[in-house]
Amino acid sequence: MIKSTKTTMEILQNILSHDTHKVWEASCNIISLGQDNERMKEFIPYLEDIRTNTRGLNMGGLIVPNQRFIDKAIEIIEFYKKDTGCSCCLLGEDSNPSHEEKNGNMIIQDIIHIENSNYIDYYIVNCMKCNKKYKVFEREYHYLWWEWIPIN
Numbered sequence: 001m002i003k004s005t006k007t008t009m010e011i012l013q014n015i016l017s018h019d020t021h022k023v024w025e026a027s028c029n030i031i032s033l034g035q036d037n038e039r040m041k042e043f044i045p046y047l048e049d050i051r052t053n054t055r056g057l058n059m060g061g062l063i064v065p066n067q068r069f070i071d072k073a074i075e076i077i078e079f080y081k082k083d084t085g086c087s088c089c090l091l092g093e094d095s096n097p098s099h100e101e102k103n104g105n106m107i108i109q110d111i112i113h114i115e116n117s118n119y120i121d122y123y124i125v126n127c128m129k130c131n132k133k134y135k136v137f138e139r140e141y142h143y144l145w146w147e148w149i150p151i152n
């Protein structure tokens, strides 16, 4: 996801609002900031508030439950609270490698095509913070998502 331009206070107001659409949007905003150490630290003091206020909301979702966005946002804040290792390990199904490159966290080093075709097989993506490399496959199953596999 492309980094949100919302302020931390705006995101907090939304995620604590009990309004399922706002909570969903705010969760996506937090996921989009997942590689930004400075911004993410601002959410740590609110971790318990976020956990309590988002519990038991009926988030809906036609095929895949939207609850996963809240769960991921909370997982990211928990990661920063523990403060161990590089945040690139948080990249996952919602992390488009091109967006992560635009956000300035990752570099796409190579794009491997399926033999004799224009179809992309996978990307080789490098973390700018810890230099870890990932193979990233674009997958489609009900919706578009990405599989990040560490290779070093």
Ligand SMILES: [Zn+2]
Pocket (backbone or CB within 6 Å): 086, 087, 088, 089, 127, 128, 129, 130, 131, 132
């Ligand atoms: Zn990293």
